[in-house]
Amino acid sequence: MPYDTYPAPTPLVRSLTTLPWNPSTYWGTGRIAPTIPNSRSMPEPKAMANRLTQLDSVKVPPTFASARNARYTRYTPDDWRASNMSNYMASDRVRGGSERVRYDAARLCREIDDKTNRTQTDVGKKLGDRIGDIQFWKTEINNETDRVISESEALSRAKGVLEKTLAETENPLHVAQECLYFREKRQGVDLVHDEVEKKLIEEVDIIKRCQEEMRRLVQDSNNQLSLNRAAQHELEKDSSDKFSALNLDSQCHGMRNTSRGLAYHDGVERVDNSTSVPETWAKFSNNNIQRSQSERAASTDKRNQIEQLLNKCHTVMINQWNNVKNALTDRIREYVDAKNKLQTNLSQVLQEISDMEKNIEMLKMTIQAKEAPLQLSQTRLNTRTRRPNVEGCRDPVQHRLVEEVGEIFESIDNLKAKLRESENGLQQLLRMKTSLEQDLSIKSNSLHIDREKCLSLHSQFPMSPRVSSF
Template sequence: MELIGSTLTATYARPKTSHFLPAISTMASSYRNTQPALAMNPSANLWRTNSYYKSSVVPTTSSMQRENLDLTRAKTMFYPSNRTALTTRYTPDDWHKSNQSNYRESESSRKSAERLRRDTIRLMQDKDQLTRRTQENTSKNIGERLNDIVFWKSELSHEIDNMVTEIAALTEVKRRLERALAETEGPLQVSQECLYHREKRMSIDLVHDDVEKDLIKEVEVIKSCQERMRRHLDRAIAQLASNRAAQHELERDLNDKVTAQRIDDRCHYLRNTSDSISYYRGIERLDPSLSLPDSWSKFTDDNILRSQSERAASHKLRDEIEILLNSTSNEMWNQFNNANVAFTNRISETADAKNSLQSHLAKTLQEIFQTEMLIESLKKALRDKENPLKVAHTRLEERTRRPNIELCRDNPYHRLVTEVREIEDTIHKLKERLMEAENTLQILVKAKTTLEHDLSIKANSLFLDQEKCMSMRKSFPSMPRLVGYT
């Protein structure tokens, strides 16, 4: 359909699709003469708007009505705002796609709900079975605990019945024990000094590493050995005075076992239908226990052994003290060696980290240099684009001065516009890349500062571990001194 709705002498063919805009072209082939159409159809100008055309004949009533109708159609179909409203409507394809999307979403929701329902039912069943199994295992554990209490209670009762008051002389063993206890003060002070010096590490090197763990464990081992030595020393002193203390410990332990048995027996027979059950908020996070199963049984066993040693005479207690001295000396020496190995590994690891940091610092410095060169290249590239952009702008500006019909939107005009946009897009991209390069440079400079700071930290850590700590750890007591011979 030909549209004759402007003062120009050219006609434009409307494209079939609304999503395609007609190309702007001023070629000679795009111009057509409208005069033949007007000659063949004199009524073709009836629908032209009054703002551009006026009739040379006095219109009749019927011709005026037809002209108003044509004007209304022209306003509806060819005004730009009305054309835009028509092209923004949805298509039947969009309508069908929307329906299909809703169907798929509904089906997905139903499947998710069904899967959730199945999983929830299975979860409730599994958790119900797990709760029953857990309660059965707990009742079984309490029953086993009751058996242990009954066993140890019978042992304590038997030992109390067979308690004797005979005491052996432990003077020499007591003297050795006191001497070995005094020898542990030196290693304890060295370990604490090492921990104190390592607190002077800086920043990221102030870590809870294997060396610190072994040093803390070394302090704990020495203190544990001291505690056991003091305990055996107290045992020897108390046994020299009276064996009544051992009997008292046995009786007190027996009373505790009776109380524990009564409590655990009541807990063993608790059921879900019992009347005395209730909620105790936070009780599962409260741990008032003072011992573990091993230490619990060891406590009673130590009491019984103490009583048996008092009955069996002084040589059994001397044997126990001898074993104690050997075990504590071995524990302290083993832990001392473990700490030394940890020190060696940590020193090697720190030295490797320092060398790696130096390597990374060199690479970072090189990358900083290359990034700076890249920034200079980008700046030069931006400067180089100024003159081509000026040339394109100047050409466009000069061509605006062409007179009359020569002011044509020809191929050079389109090419110049494209050239300006391409150059501006190039400048925009170069500026973005320049900003990225500058940000990267800042990151590299920050990384360089971090590496230099970390290098100083590693040097300080090496000095503390290698010079301060390892030099003090050369004066650990020998094995004979730890067992109290010299």
């Protein structure tokens, strides 16, 4: 740092008495008899007795000035003694005044030296107090800076856990959506809006709501991190300013009258009204610390919200996952029961079809077996129609033969009606067999979808959001 090498102007003000000449010498006589004009060539004596008056009968004729001066002297001995006494008294008075001035000057110098020393001591004390205040606030600011940095790091870790959990929620969402897609491949009557489908749709809604809350909280965490960084920036800037001020005040505190680099700086003592005062200075740092504390409290609240949201979403999704799993298990049990019943009914229908086919064969054989008795009865009747004359009477045999033919026709009609009924029954059994087989196939497909695909996907929860210690 360059130092000012110009000679400093002396603070003492020169007076006329310190000049190398004495302008008051000429006027010394004027102080004794100020009425004597300096321009007169023939001065008169000072004593009235020695002066020439109008009573003198003899007028001195005009002569040379030297003759007149010799005849009439300028001063008398009294004047000379009075002048000496005046000089003595003036000398004593001047010396007394000079001594008083010297004593006053010495006293003033001592007082000013003492005052200057006291002032410097007081300034040094105040500089020491100021350095202590700066160190105190700097320590508080540094501690608060460390705390807000730690809080920001904790919030960043919590946000990282939240973002990781948000990404992992895509797994159960994908599983639920895949199960819904798989169950759309159900067929026929099994394509029903059952409890499993309701739980799956509810699970998708729950996961999407949790994802929306997580995204909102991630955005809020980013905003809070920005506010934390802003508060940290203000604290670091304040700490840097206080570090510079502490170095400068420490440098000032170490300065002495014999220190190097001292110089005059004109006008530096003038007050700048734009600078701060101790109250506003302390309030500025206090406001920065309070702002940082407020942001730290908000950041802690955000971390608590993240922890609560992770716990809530984990609990809700796990419960819904188990509900879907239980609903799938119940639905699979229903499918198995229905399939077993269908298989039992199908077996019974197949057995009934077999019995019905035998019955139809029996009816056909029975109808065929009635042809011979019918032919016999009709042949007998036809043979008896050839009886001659009165022999062709309607005797009991004739009546019985006619009844026999009627009974045989009626039996054949009844058998044929029963045959048609049996054949219709067989067709219904065959249609039922086809329907049962189709329904059994549908149930097998639905059972395969729910048990082999959906339940296998829901066997284990595909994410484990653990709330770590932030």
